[in-house]
Amino acid sequence: MSMKIARLSCENNETYGFVKGNKVSTKDEITYLTGVPIPQNVKDFLFDGWYDEIKNKINDLPYEENLSKYKLLAPIPNPNKIICLAFNYVDHAKEQGLQAPEDPAIVIKPRTTLNSTNSDIACPDFVTQLDYEIELALIIGKNCKNISIEDAPNAIFGYMVFNDVSARDIQFKDKQFTRGKSFDSFAPCGPWITTKDEIQNPQNLKMTTKVNGELRQNSSSNNMFIKIPEIVSKISKVMTLEKGDIISTGTPAGVMLNKPNAVFLKDGDKVEMEIESLGILNNTIKIIKSN
Known part of the structure; x- marks a missing residue:
């Protein structure tokens, strides 16, 4: 299961989500639809097991929001190196x-x-x-x-x-x-x-x-x-x-x-x-x- 994962900002609120074409399914939607309380921080989500837990459900996400509503941020915040x-x-x-x-x-x-x-x-x-x-x-x-x-x-x-x-x-x-x-x-x-x-x-x-x-x-x-x-x-x-x-x-x-x-x-x-x-x-x- 492969994916494009973006770090996003809207009205100064940071989130992240999966991108498909010009649509996005955000953290809140993912939590709501999967019932998995994924963490606020994208690094925790990607590298601490949460992504693996929900990745088989990615295809069922609705992708209803327009990506253009969000500002795209640098995908990884605070890398060590x-x-x-x-x-x-x-x-x-x-x-x-x-x-x-x-x-x-x-x-x-x-x-x-x-x-x-x-x-x-x-x-x-x-x-x-x-x-x-x-x-x-x-x-x-x-x-x-x-x-x-x-x-x-x-x-x-x-x-x-x-x-x-x-x-x-x-x-x-x-x-x-x-x-x-x-x-x-x-x-x-x-x-x-x-x-x-x-x-x-x-x-x-x-x-x-x-x-x-x-x-x-x-x-x-x-x-x-x-x-x-x-x-x-x-x-x-x-x-x-x-x-x-x-x-x-x-x-x-x-x-x-x-x-x-x-x-x-x-x-x-x-x-x-x-x-x-x-x-x-x-x-x-x-x-x-x-x-």
Whole structure:
């Protein structure tokens, strides 16, 4: 049983629900129809057994409410870790004149970067080289350490679209990635979580980025160098992966980094990212005057 699970807000009240087309069945409806008192917090619902308890009843839900009534929030609130891979696409490494590394080269983004679809990416005006990176992100569904490549898929709950927004000028100045990728709002993700059983082959999904309608990235998760099970296994040898952790698996070719006539993002730009079967992220760049 597969599903799209969204975190939602309406008149400042947060809830969550299952999405089907442009309709949604919310937590209150699910509780009413199943008689199961599912918890308020979406992380508790997803990872503490509640989702498993009701998932065989999902097809009986009515899906009567319009999704447009709600604001979509970042699907996972307060993950313990947001881990992003660098240079993990053969086409991207090649355009940077590099070889994809054999082991995951990782950057940790703080959870204050989390952002949702249909929201602004807020960028202070001292950043001069703002760039996008479409990535396939996975959500860890159970705590694991030193997990094998064979077992790694069992630790994944689902997938979503992720934009690893990056301030390239700061990245170059610092000679490392953390500050340039850590601004508030620099991790739009969603629009919802698609459970892994809905995705036949996560290593064969079309990925596109458009800026103001112009195609900038056009690739496939097939170009990933270290594949998903190996990513999970190798990172788990370093750190304990915990329920709700987000691992974003790298970006394909087409970013502005190191392009001779790079056109970086500017105020008002519309960024649309789509990964096949996972949905579309829409964000607008908003340049903020810094003090």
